[in-house]
Amino acid sequence: MRVTTFTCLVLDFRFSFFRHSTENLKTRVGSLEALYLAKRGHHVRLYEYREDIRKTPQARGRSINLALSVRGRRALKDVGLEQHIVEQHGIPMRARKIHRLDGSTYDIPYDARTKQCILSVGRNYLNSALLKESENYENVEKFFNHKLVDTNLKKGTLQFYKTDTKETVEVQADLIIGADGAFSAVRKAMVKEPLFDYSQSYIEHGYMELCIPADDNGSFQMPANYLHIWPRGNFMMIALPNQDCSWTVTLFMPFSYFKSLDTEVRLIEFFEQYFPDSIPLIGRKKLLEDFFAGSPSPLVSIKCRPYHIGDKALIIGDAAHAVVPFYGQGMNAGFEDCTLLDRILQKYDDDVPRALEEYSRTRWVDTFAVSDLAVYNYIEMRDLVTRPSYRLRKALDDFIFWLLPDVWVPLYNSVTFSTMPYSQCVKNRQWQNKVLMSTFIVLGGLLTVVSTYALTR
Known part of the structure; x- marks a missing residue:
């Protein structure tokens, strides 16, 4: 040197x-x-x-x-x-844990093949x-x-x-x-x-930080090795585990939504409607205190x-x-x-x-x-993860990744679990989309031909 x-x-x-x-x-x-x-x-x-x-x-x-x-x-x-x-x-956070409106949950692993x-x-x-x-x-x-x-x-x-x-x-x-x-x-x-x-550029959504404390025994109130997500279409809430067994909870949504929650009654009604399972975890009193102690921050x-x-x-x-x-x-x-x-x-x-x-x-x-x-x-976290089409595509990506690990790397894996240049991650995804689209078109055409032949017979 x-x-x-x-x-x-x-x-x-x-x-x-x-x-x-x-x-x-x-x-x-x-x-x-x-x-x-x-x-x-x-x-x-x-x-x-x-x-x-x-x-x-x-x-x-x-x-x-x-x-x-x-x-x-x-x-x-x-x-x-x-x-x-x-x-x-x-x-370690090994998967997204998705919280439905009814309080039930399901997991979406980050890396089903190599468990990263x-x-x-x-x-x-x-x-x-x-x-x-x-x-x-x-x-x-x-x-x-x-x-x-x-x-x-x-x-x-x-x-x-x-x-x-x-x-x-x-x-x-x-x-x-x-x-x-x-x-x-x-x-x-x-x-x-x-x-x-x-x-x-600023997005129209802001964020506010809340907290789920440890339980009375000093332990986690939710399964620890997950990124917890409450996807609600146009907004969402997430929670990441802390070393003291608390959770950093972040609420993301349009500023207009934050502005509308201007009273304790409206805030509680909002959480009861969209995040009901989080209220006993955060605590009603702590939720009110933390929410009204701050203000939403912008994202640039x-x-x-x-x-x-x-x-x-x-x-x-x-x-x-x-x-x-x-x-x-x-x-x-x-x-x-x-x-x-x-x-x-x-x-x-x-x-x-x-x-x-x-x-x-x-x-x-x-x-x-x-x-x-x-x-x-x-968009994926707050909305797409709840759709069957998203889960089907992820299952397909994971299967091909398992079958051809040196050829087919899912977008999230390439971004998070590799040092592949970000721009190359995007190009890979675009190539994968074209491959799948071409495959579906060919399969669709074959199915049409077979169906037509069967009907004429």
Whole structure:
């Protein structure tokens, strides 16, 4: 590897839009990238708007649990954390457990053939583990309570306001990496550059976080190794297991629905109609308290390109490609950014200009694809999973996958349980659709011929 002296500054800045959230949601991608670069021998300075998350009490925040899958696990393995996170903290979720209106349930396995699963992981714990690991590297410095107030990406300078001492400091870096979330200040500076494409869209649905506590014995109130889903057509509710045997429950639905539930009576009537089995699990009193203590949060998708400015600045994670959470790929895609950037730096022997150009030129195709997949999966989770046609197609996919595992990989398996590029996952699905459609047309034609022949006889 080429010996370099350049300083890489990794930003983890929280916009004031999220200021009242009790969890630091963006530290993980920046901290992971810091570990990758530190392993390559570079000096890294990590700047964060908030205080050190390891020194603040964990509290309920406006956030959705993390679903760790193969892409994220590969990144954690690269920095030596996969085994610890998986064995000591992750809760396996092997299937979707679908809750019908009458309270009965049925399972839809994620991987009926090889029994792979996704893992429910706590945000705070993962963030803390990444920060702790960085302490093993002398070439990583961390600066908390630093709010970004000004940028000059072409010169590689940033100005921070220190929220604890009320001072302003200016820093210089050979490379600035912005991992500062969906409302990225680094990306905001990039938007001003010529030929930078940027689009932002909100879906009409918001989300609100609720909670199912552990039972009186400190155990789970529902079967633990599942992602529980209450699909209701135009809206849904999901629940992911936590390490303390509670459940993070997230209600997704149009903002107009949230607005209509403006009294305790209307809220209880709504849950009695659509989620009756959840009321005794959450508790009527807790449901009322949690619902009216907060407000629904928006869900944004962001697409942009290129991801770099010369050899001075780069954006990764949500700063480059925020996605809605319905495929569980937001964190995994961000972690994959770090993995792919590391592979490209290795390929070019740490020639930064060439590495950034290739990363920016190639990565956007897959991040655009996963953004579209995430929106589609919301429709699947809230509506399609209840339809016989969906279950028939899944059974057919699983059977062909079992029969021809090297030829036919179902869409969900390719996205979640492989490192196949997201865009290739989409192309595979399109090819599979054409194959099935052609097969059905041929079979239909044969059936028609046979039927006609039988009738004429």
